[in-house]
Amino acid sequence: MTPEIPGYLLAFESTVRPLVAAIALGLIWMGAARMEGPPQSRYTTAGALSVTLIAWLAVAQYLGSANTYFATAETAVPTVLLGLLLPLIIAAVGLWRSRNIASLVGAIPLSWLVAAQVYRVGGGIFLVLLADGRLPWQFALPAGIGDVTTGFVAVVAAALLAQKAAGARRAAYGWCLFGIADLVVAITMGAMTSPGRAHLLAFETPNLLIRSYPLVMVPTFAVPLALILHGLVLWRLRRETASTGRLAVA
Numbered sequence: 001m002t003p004e005i006p007g008y009l010l011a012f013e014s015t016v017r018p019l020v021a022a023i024a025l026g027l028i029w030m031g032a033a034r035m036e037g038p039p040q041s042r043y044t045t046a047g048a049l050s051v052t053l054i055a056w057l058a059v060a061q062y063l064g065s066a067n068t069y070f071a072t073a074e075t076a077v078p079t080v081l082l083g084l085l086l087p088l089i090i091a092a093v094g095l096w097r098s099r100n101i102a103s104l105v106g107a108i109p110l111s112w113l114v115a116a117q118v119y120r121v122g123g124g125i126f127l128v129l130l131a132d133g134r135l136p137w138q139f140a141l142p143a144g145i146g147d148v149t150t151g152f153v154a155v156v157a158a159a160l161l162a163q164k165a166a167g168a169r170r171a172a173y174g175w176c177l178f179g180i181a182d183l184v185v186a187i188t189m190g191a192m193t194s195p196g197r198a199h200l201l202a203f204e205t206p207n208l209l210i211r212s213y214p215l216v217m218v219p220t221f222a223v224p225l226a227l228i229l230h231g232l233v234l235w236r237l238r239r240e241t242a243s244t245g246r247l248a249v250a
Contacts, residue, residue: 123147146182
């Protein structure tokens with residue numbers, strides 16, 4: 001049985017989704033404008049990434065609105081995991097195999113990669129749904145508080161990086177690890193409070209909304225995008241630390 005979807009949730013998601021996509025597209029084209037190489041190569045790479053992002057968003061919306069991810073107690077492996085993991089695998093392979101993609105990502109200012117996750121403050125909708133009696137507290141509290149905290153601290157960490165303040169890189173590392181931990185906890189609690197083999201909590205008020213459209217766009221688009229951005233930040237921090245170390249030795 002699919003749950004009743006409140007009108008304010010539909011309005012909220014339809015507003016936030018294009019905003020998140022616009023942030024991701026902005027990062028792509030910012031990197032294209034700054035990366036080295038001929039214009040044709042730079043903008044072809046940005047165009048391919050943009051098409052991939054828009055196609056991902058369209059597929060996630062189509063599958064979510066068709067209730068493809070809605071699970072039952074008999075579901076052995078939640079199909080929502082495919083929507084979560086496939087984008088991560090594709091992004092990792094693309095960064096590893098494509099020199100142009102790596103060059104584009106390396107040209108995006110690190111502070112902007114961090115600041116992009118200000119959209120995580122939208123996780124406050126979980127707290128609104130909790131207060132409305134539509135989500136179990138075991139999921140809504142850690143997911144909502146963690147997301148809002150991550151979104152606000154992203155702005156602080158980005159500002160420190162932009163100013164090249166002392167300890168800015170450590171702050172970025174700490175923010176990144178906290179943000180990833182928040183997502184891991186949210187994913188775990190989402191599984192443990194939803195119908196399926198992993199359902200161990202909230203039997204009286206199961207978490208039906210998280211796998212129903214439009215909230216299912218969170219685990220199939222917003223969360224993978226956040227994990228990709230965290231991964232890119234860690235990749236940049238590690239690469240730049242290694243580069244600084246080589247220069248110091250030289």
